[in-house]
Amino acid sequence: MTKPPTRIQQRNRAAIMSAGLEMFSQFGFRGTTLDQIAEAAGLSKPNLLYYFPSKEAIYTALLERLLETWLEPFKELDPDGEPIEEILGYVRRKMEMSRDFPRESRLFASEILQGAPHISTHLKGDLRMVVDEKAVILRGWIAAGKIAPIDPHHLIFSVWAMTQHYADFDVQVRAVLNKADTFPDAAAHVELFFRRMLAPEAKDH
Secondary structure, X not given: OOOOOOHHHHHHHHHHHHHHHHHHHHHHHHHOOHHHHHHHHOOOHHHHHHHOOOHHHHHHHHHHHHHHHHHHHHXXXXXXXXXXXXXXXXXXXXXXXXXXXXXXXXXXXXXXXXXXXXXXXXXXXXXXXXXXXXXXXXXXXXXXXXXXXXXXXXXXXXXXXXXXXXXXXXXXXXXXXXXXXXXXHHHHHHHHHHHHHHOOOOOOO
């Protein structure tokens, strides 16, 4: 039987993950070294390698944790709930995550831009399965006339694109708006956008 990690082991592992996130989100996978991560974590390189056998192992663990965190609110989409409010609830959660986890969002974007070499299996597996499952729910709401007719997959992509923009392009948004905190206005805009788009009467003429 495997012993549970000690408090020190949990702390060291968390420190490595936090340091890895900081380094990878700044310098990317190729520009980051194990020495940089070890120094940022306050550990020796041999001590770091006790927890993770390679730089790639840290990077992959970060991406897998991120995908799990991002999918959690999506999995909570309730087929028996009020459709527009269920979708808007997910939009709100995604905006909050963009506000609270910008480094994770940029790390994920960087991985995707590189062709997703470390998480392509997860994208084609877990992610696709959850998206297809929720697309069935969205089609049911469309068929029942509860939301406007719109391609479910592209609706999901639109939610991701709009919400993650405020994390990935935060510097640009703040520069253009000349404001330090852009999220309250952004969240209100994004919610209004999707509320209008999803209204059942919003059909092509």
